[in-house]
Amino acid sequence: MSIPKERQMEMARTMILARQFEETLADLVRQQGKIHGMMILATGQEAVGSGVCAALSANDILITNHRSHHHLLARGADPKALMAEIFGKRTGCNKGKSGTLHLAVPEVNALCTTTVVGGGPPIAVGAAFAQQYENREAVTVCFLGDGSTGEGSVHEAFNLAGLWRLPVLFVCENNKYAAAQSYREHTPVDSLAARGAAYGMPGESIDGNDALAVFEATRRARARALAGEGPTLIECLTYRWRGHGETDHQLYQPADEIAAWKKKCPIDRLVNTLREAGALGDADLEAMRATAAEAVADAVRFAEESPWPEPQEALDDVWVA
Amino acid sequence: MSIPKERQMEMARTMILARQFEETLADLVRQQGKIHGMMILATGQEAVGSGVCAALSANDILITNHRSHHHLLARGADPKALMAEIFGKRTGCNKGKSGTLHLAVPEVNALCTTTVVGGGPPIAVGAAFAQQYENREAVTVCFLGDGSTGEGSVHEAFNLAGLWRLPVLFVCENNKYAAAQSYREHTPVDSLAARGAAYGMPGESIDGNDALAVFEATRRARARALAGEGPTLIECLTYRWRGHGETDHQLYQPADEIAAWKKKCPIDRLVNTLREAGALGDADLEAMRATAAEAVADAVRFAEESPWPEPQEALDDVWVA
């Protein structure tokens, strides 16, 4: 089944937006010192967010993790509200409570971001259970990192999802590192996808820098889930260009490894494919870039101009009254 | 490699002892009402404890779980001290602090019994780490149930053991039930042994009612571990004749299933093999049974005659002073 052109364009658009959004964040943190706290970016991994989200419907639920900007932008979250939240402003999508690490955007069914590594899968299982319980025509997608598979909670979630055949897609971004630890320093086997078999769940290892492959794998897994055939584990092989966070010195990442992966840039890849297919001209690309740049600039302006929350507002939002 | 005769006799002896010990416990709880609290018995699973322990050396460490009498008796724990502990007497191996559920017998290197399902494997990993760290010529054996594999802690332990190639044997007693839940109601795959592959660890499924097969598998895995080749997962297929505990009505266990497994009694099996090999005569068997009966009777007498702890003794043993 071929991928509709508008989906392909959407992927290109959201990848470019995510890249620019995050490069701007890096600059705001490092050069301008305008943002306080941790800053965890997904530069180089954009194909995962965009490939997955382009294959979803509005009803599908997203549960994501600490490295979430590319997921949320691909899902259609408002860059202004995200940026303001990352700045800690009152106009942020979570009123400054979350910051960059736990962005929740229920408007686009991104119900929760958890920065507890391994926290997402059990929650995704719960969301998928709700979908199954009410026979909703929808699935839950859970993003997780390679390192998160060290957590017992991930195993418990895989086991229950396999057992109850829940409509959930576990999308593992294997970016080769868990913080400073390389993949084979934290996991004794070569393939994470192969772990699917331990839970009666198909596991697929794909090129995570190929947005179209990610899209296809997501579409297949989603169809399976909707057909009642249960969860799928999709391992997207990709790479983290930047450090774990913006204070990371990346000393443990060999320079040539980084360079080699930069050559495999997921954005260039999709753009080139589209160009070769005649689907994207120079002008289109320029327009995409300009639109993204404008959206990011708007977002930064909005965030900078927005007021800080009043200190007392910290007391709000704990409880449903 | 053949199994030394004295080992085979030891297995027969400890299985018979465990069976009699536990049948007596059942009677003490049900008919005589002499023991307070939960009573969890391993009747029908004796080949696992005896087959494993016969293949170990004195330095090897045992970490076991809530269903532990057959492990500990096979390991050579004193039946009197166990029985007194199960009664809650001051002369019990743990001064009444533990009761039947957390028997610790460091005298035979059974360092801990945890009744938190899934609690054993992480601790076993730690013990095996100590053995590796000090180049001790020894392994750690961890007993776990099929149901425990639902716990995330078990997965974390498998992963770390596989990663660090620790000298640990995970002996999974698959007795087909986790409390009232049958195996396929809690696990989405047919083989637990196959999960070893997810951790770079050999997984073997064996007949857990065949003490000799258990012995052989343990010997192989132990040799691997001592050779620095890491952990092994041994799945012993067996069956729980009695309820989860002595208050269980076993309504969920089909009567014909129980009957079929009783025909596969692990004690009869070993005894018949030894008889056929001419290694065990009627008189030997009678002597074994009589010795066991006497040991159990002694143990009960000792326990009954022993004093209760003084209430204030509850305050002791929290701290190393």
Add this chain to the structure above:
Amino acid sequence: MQKLGMGQAINQALREEMERDFRVFLAGEGIGVGIHTSPLMPTTGLLDAFGPKRVKDTPVSEAVIAGLAVGAAAAGLRPVIEIMFNPFFTLASDMIVNHAAKLRYLSGGKTAFPLVVRIKSGAGFGAGCQHSHNLEAWVAHCPGLKVVMPATPRDAKGLLKSAIRDENPVIFIEDMGLYFAPGDVPDEAYTIPLGKADIKRSGTDVTLVTWSKMLGVSLQAAEQLAAQGISVEVVDLRTLTPLDTDTLLASVRKTGRLVVVHEATRTGGFAGEIAAVVMEQAFAALKAPLRRVTGPDIPVPASPPLEQFYIPDAGQVVAAIKEIL
């Protein structure tokens, strides 16, 4: 008026709320097909009544049981999960404390997590400290969680119904020692609001604050002291958080004396919170030192005489009260 054990009262509450609202479902270990078939247990018969779609027996996996609740609540259902014994709450604690309690706040109020965690608790059944460990002080120290600990069948039913209808995560701790003793439960529908303590006995000489199983011990002590002319007011908190400080303070202002009784170990137990609130807000009314009657600072031992030693009894409560009169 029906006579029900607390287990049956909880069973009725679950049944009624499941009938009322399809979004309510149950999950836990052995809550459907269990090893016990006693009609006095809280979930007996619910699988038959509501089927395996709504009564979910899970693997032995406390973290994902809790995650199931968090995710399902976020997605619009109203989960009621069970943690078999209080010490196993540790295994669910990341999901409850870092997620159920915090995710609404983290969303700036955009999401909600209407879920109930039923925890079976208490010492006295001879299983030792890995089965018996009263950890209500942990959850009471977590903003975003409400903590309910009923002491009577009537309260249990009414409070559980409120907990299920509450839009916030509620930890509902049941002392298993209360499942069997029958008590009055109204025949007609009712709920009891969370956050309201109940004066189970009025008195004038000393305020005795307690909850859960220790209510019985406290009332016994009050009875004994009444015979000696000492009038004890027994305040059953019912809900630890939100704490009903009005009732608490009014009572202490009246009596001028405070004793707190709980089964949990002493150091760091929730009695400390009661003490602090009173010392902050009713200091002028106090006529005597505080007394706490609690489990000693040890794990719960298994042997019968040791376990009995662990559990506070009426004699200790009487002695504590006499010390400060």
Add this chain to the structure above:
Amino acid sequence: MQKLGMGQAINQALREEMERDFRVFLAGEGIGVGIHTSPLMPTTGLLDAFGPKRVKDTPVSEAVIAGLAVGAAAAGLRPVIEIMFNPFFTLASDMIVNHAAKLRYLSGGKTAFPLVVRIKSGAGFGAGCQHSHNLEAWVAHCPGLKVVMPATPRDAKGLLKSAIRDENPVIFIEDMGLYFAPGDVPDEAYTIPLGKADIKRSGTDVTLVTWSKMLGVSLQAAEQLAAQGISVEVVDLRTLTPLDTDTLLASVRKTGRLVVVHEATRTGGFAGEIAAVVMEQAFAALKAPLRRVTGPDIPVPASPPLEQFYIPDAGQVVAAIKEIL
């Protein structure tokens, strides 16, 4: 006298104890190869010094990191593990609370678990409530665990060395906000015993009890009040359990007034324990109500002004003290 940050002081303690005793090893996430290379962090350089056999980087697996410590301790080693941020203690809590703290008791005193759990803690780095959540009250409520929370580099070094030599499990909680500010650390070898509070400033009008990072805030407040003629005695608990009740009570008996300052949320925080102990044992000496200065009952928010609002400051301490003078 050296000037070291608390991170460096901890580093020195680890180094010295590892040199002294081969059984001591370290395990945790990123403690060897980490993303930070600052020489001010507690484990920097230890991998180079002791090699990968004794400095173990682990997968992201808090439960098995803790289990590793429990099992290795039982088998004769002396593990020092690190939990990266306090909220992740939840994931290790079964191993620590149900195992490390209880297994010795369960064995009737036959086994021992000499292990240290270092937990990085505290608010103030903008990462929000899944990274910042002060949970010392949880561990202080668990018999079988000692809980240490140093406030100065000198104390951190001496207490950590004692913790590593202790035969019991010790929870050693480090506020990351203290890693960087230099303080005096003796050049010669020393240890500081667990269970002894330290009077960081003597005074006569009010006893201020605190620990960890809040010591700084408390001393600031004391300084400000001194200028106004108010004399504050600042008691740094250093060890929450065992609690040094002697020092605490002696101070309150002297001043007659008690303020407790901690960063953790108020309800159910360890201030309650202090209040209860004082109200039980020094009631007659009390001249005024208790005041607690603590984090409010909310998760720690991420946005800078909100996070600042969360963290108690000297102004609040001054105001609280003035209320009860």
